[in-house]
Amino acid sequence: MSEELNFLPSLTGSFAKPAAENPTVEMVEAAYRHHGLHWRYINTEVGPENLGAAVAGARAMNWAGFNCSLPNKIEVIQYIDGLGESAEVIGAVNCVVRREDELIGENTDGKGFLKSLREVVDPTGKRVMMFGAGGAARAIGVEVALAGATNITIVNRSPGRGEELVALLNDKTQAKAAFEKWDGDYSVADGVDVVINATSIGLYPDIDARLALNLDSLSADMVVADVIPNPPRTNLIKDAEVRGCKVLDGLGMLVNQGITGIKYWTGVTVDGGVMRTRLEELFDA
C-alpha cells in the first residue's frame, strides 16, 4: 500500500483538564506536517475520574504515547507499566511512551527547561532561586540540580510542598537546597544567578497577575525564566527585561519538551523552529 493510501495515522495526544487553553496540539501537529509524518495528536479533556479508562482506551487504540498535564501527572502512574529514570526521581509523568507492549512514563518538563536554560547559561556551579513547588517546579529543580547547580532556594506559598521538594533535592542530588516561605514581596538575594517562576501565576486568563516580588532585588546579571507559555510575555518577563536581565519565556521550555516527546514517540528529531513559529502565530508573540 502506498503512503498516500494509508488511512491509518499513528496516534498520540494529551489527557488534561482543562484542555482548551493548551496549545500543544498545534505545536506538535505543525512538526508532524513539516516532517511529513503520518501522525496525529489529539487533545482531550480528561481528569482523574476518567484517566484509567482513557489510558485503557489509548492502549486499545494502539496509541504510540500521550502527554499528561494538570491534574494527571502523578495520578497516571498507577495506570502505566513503568517509569523512566527522571520521572522516577521527580515522581511525576508528563509524557507516556509505548515501548513494545508497555506504556512507560517519562518526564520531559525539566529537560525542556534545561535545554532552554543552557542556551543562555550553563547551570553548573550556579545559584538558583525558584518560586513554586508543584509538578513543573519538581521537574525543573531535579534537572537543574542534576545538571550541576550548587544551591537551589525554593520559595513557595505552602510550606508542605516546598519542604518536600527541598528534601527530595537534598536526598537525591548533589545540590544544596533550602526552603523559604513566600510571605509578602520576596527579595532575591545578591549572588543568585538564575530566578525561575515555576508557579502558575500569569497563566491565561489571569494574565495581569504579578508575583509577589521586590523587583528592585533583580539585577542585570541575573537570568530570569518563566514557565508560563500562554501568554509568553508575562509581567515577570517584561519587568525583568526593564531591569536588564536576560529572560527566558515558557515557549522555549514547551518547544524543547515537545522535541523530546516527539523523539520518544516517532524516533524523529523535529525542527523546534517550526513549532516555535506556530506558537508565536497563535499568541501574536
Ligand code: NDP
Ligand atoms: P501545580 O498545580 O503542580 O503547582 C502550582 C504551583 O504554583 C504551586 O507551587 C503553587 O503553590 C503555586 N501557585 C499557584 N497559584 C499561586 C498563587 N496565587 N500564589 C502563590 N503561589 C501559587 O502546577 P504545575 O507545576 O504543573 O504547573 C505550573 C505552571 O507551569 C503552569 O502554569 C503550567 O502552565 C506551567 N508549565 C509550563 C510548561 C512549559 O513547557 N512551558 C510545562 C509544564 C508546566 P502552592 O503549593 O502553595 O499551592
